[in-house]
Amino acid sequence: MTTKDHPLVARAHRLARDLLAPLAERVDQEGVPRSHIEAIRRSGLLGVGAPASYGGWAAPAAVARRTAEILAGACCSTWFVQTQHHTPVATLARSEGSVRERLLGPLARGELLSGVAYAHLRSYPRTPVRVTCERGGWRFDGTVPWYTGWGLNDVMLLAGVTEGGEVVFAFTEAREQPGLHASEPMRLAALTASRTVSLELDGLWLPQDAVALHKPYEEWAVTDRAKTVDASPAVFGITEAALAPLDEATAQPLRTCLEEIRGKAYALADLPMTSERMAQRLALRIRAAELMRTATTAGVVAGGGRSLSLTGTAQRLAREALFLLVQGQTAQSRGAHLEVLVADAAPAGPA
Ligand SMILES: Cc1cc2nc3c(=O)[nH]c(=O)nc-3n(C[C@H](O)[C@H](O)[C@H](O)COP(=O)(O)OP(=O)(O)OC[C@H]3O[C@@H](n4cnc5c(N)ncnc54)[C@H](O)[C@@H]3O)c2cc1C
Incomplete structure (x- = not known):
C-alpha cells in the first residue's frame, strides 16, 4: 500500500476538507472546540504510530508525516493539540511496566488524549522542573513554561530532572491538583486557540508506577537532538x-x-x-x-x-x-x- 492509499491519509483528508479547513479562521479566534478533538479521536489518527497489539495502526513514518501535513495545513491549532499525544504514545511503546499496560491501549485507541510537558528539559543544565525521590515516588517542583491542550487533554506526560542528572517522565491527570496549578490560557500572536498554559509545580507527588521513562539526561538528549x-x-x-x-x-x-x-x-x-x-x-x-x-x-x-x-x-x-x-x-x-x-x-x- 502506498502512503496515498493508506486509510488514515484518506481520513485526514476528509477531516481537513469537511471540518478543519472550513472552520479554521473561527477556531483560530475562538479556540479548538471539544467537537474537533472528538472528531480526531474517532478518526483513529491518535493511534497512527501506536502498536497494533494495543489497538493502534503501527503505520509507517511516511503516513504519520503525511497525515500531520494534512491536519496542520487545514487547522494548525487542532493539529498542534493532537500532535502532543504522539510523544506519550511513543514513550509508552518503548517502556515497560504497569503504566504501559494501563495507558497505552486507551491512548492508542483515542479513548484518552495526552499532552506533554518536556521541552524545558532542553535548557539543561538549567532545570526549570526538578524531580526528587520522595516516599517511594517522585516529587516535582518548578515551572513548565508551555503546556498545550489544557482543558482538552485527559492526561499529561510531565518531565523533570533529578539532582543526579537523570530525566524522569511520568503521567498524571491533566487537571488542577495538589502541587499542580495552571496559568490562564496564554494570549499569543498565533495558536492562542491551542489552550496553552504554564504550569506551576509545587510538590506534585507521583507514584513510581506513573513513571514511563527514567534515564541519564545525556542518553535521553541524544535521541531528542535527532528529533529537533x-x-x-x-x-x-x-x-x-x-x-x-x-x-x-x-x-x-x-x-x-x-x-x-x-x-x-x-x-x-x-x-x-x-x-x-x-x-x-x-x-x-x-x-x-x-x-x-x-x-x-x-x-x-x-x-x-x-x-x-x-x-x-x-x-x-x-x-x-x-x-x-x-x-x-x-x-x-x-x-x-x-x-x-x-x-x-x-x-x-x-x-
Ligand atoms: C504556543 C506554544 C505551545 C507550546 N506547547 C508545548 C507543550 O505543550 N509541551 C512542551 O513540552 N513544549 C511546548 N512548547 C515549547 C516549544 O517547543 C518551545 O518553544 C521551543 O522548544 C523553544 O523553547 P523556549 O522558547 O521555551 O525556550 P528558550 O528559553 O527560548 O530556549 C530555547 C532553547 O535554548 C536553550 N536554552 C535557553 N536557555 C538556556 C540556558 N539558560 N541554558 C542552556 N540552554 C538554554 C535550550 O536549548 C532551549 O531549548 C510550546 C511553545 C509554544 C510557543
Whole structure:
C-alpha cells in the first residue's frame, strides 16, 4: 500500500476538507472546540504510530508525516493539540511496566488524549522542573513554561530532572491538583486557540508506577537532538496550504522547492544519524522554515489589504508560520537559523 492509499491519509483528508479547513479562521479566534478533538479521536489518527497489539495502526513514518501535513495545513491549532499525544504514545511503546499496560491501549485507541510537558528539559543544565525521590515516588517542583491542550487533554506526560542528572517522565491527570496549578490560557500572536498554559509545580507527588521513562539526561538528549534537527511535517503542510490559492506562475517555482526540500528531509530522517547527516538535517529544517516564510508571505502579498482581515486565511497561515519557526527550537537550531537569516540579508559582494 502506498502512503496515498493508506486509510488514515484518506481520513485526514476528509477531516481537513469537511471540518478543519472550513472552520479554521473561527477556531483560530475562538479556540479548538471539544467537537474537533472528538472528531480526531474517532478518526483513529491518535493511534497512527501506536502498536497494533494495543489497538493502534503501527503505520509507517511516511503516513504519520503525511497525515500531520494534512491536519496542520487545514487547522494548525487542532493539529498542534493532537500532535502532543504522539510523544506519550511513543514513550509508552518503548517502556515497560504497569503504566504501559494501563495507558497505552486507551491512548492508542483515542479513548484518552495526552499532552506533554518536556521541552524545558532542553535548557539543561538549567532545570526549570526538578524531580526528587520522595516516599517511594517522585516529587516535582518548578515551572513548565508551555503546556498545550489544557482543558482538552485527559492526561499529561510531565518531565523533570533529578539532582543526579537523570530525566524522569511520568503521567498524571491533566487537571488542577495538589502541587499542580495552571496559568490562564496564554494570549499569543498565533495558536492562542491551542489552550496553552504554564504550569506551576509545587510538590506534585507521583507514584513510581506513573513513571514511563527514567534515564541519564545525556542518553535521553541524544535521541531528542535527532528529533529537533528535523523539519516538522507541519511546516510543509502550512507551505502547501499557502501555495494553494496562488496563481500558477507564483506557486510553481515554490512548489518545486517544496518537493525538493521535503523529499531530502524525509529521506535523511529515515537514515541512521551521523554528525554529517545531523548538519544536513538541520540545514534542511532551516530551508523548510524559510520556504514556509516565503510562501505564507506570498499569500499575504497576493491577497492585498484583504489579507489582513481576521477572517482571511493568508494572515492566519502567516501567524501559524511564525509559531512554527520556534516550535521545537533548541539553542543549536536557533543559532543556525539566525546565521542563515544574517547571511541572506548581507550584500552578495562589494558594493
Ligand atoms: C504556543 C506554544 C505551545 C507550546 N506547547 C508545548 C507543550 O505543550 N509541551 C512542551 O513540552 N513544549 C511546548 N512548547 C515549547 C516549544 O517547543 C518551545 O518553544 C521551543 O522548544 C523553544 O523553547 P523556549 O522558547 O521555551 O525556550 P528558550 O528559553 O527560548 O530556549 C530555547 C532553547 O535554548 C536553550 N536554552 C535557553 N536557555 C538556556 C540556558 N539558560 N541554558 C542552556 N540552554 C538554554 C535550550 O536549548 C532551549 O531549548 C510550546 C511553545 C509554544 C510557543
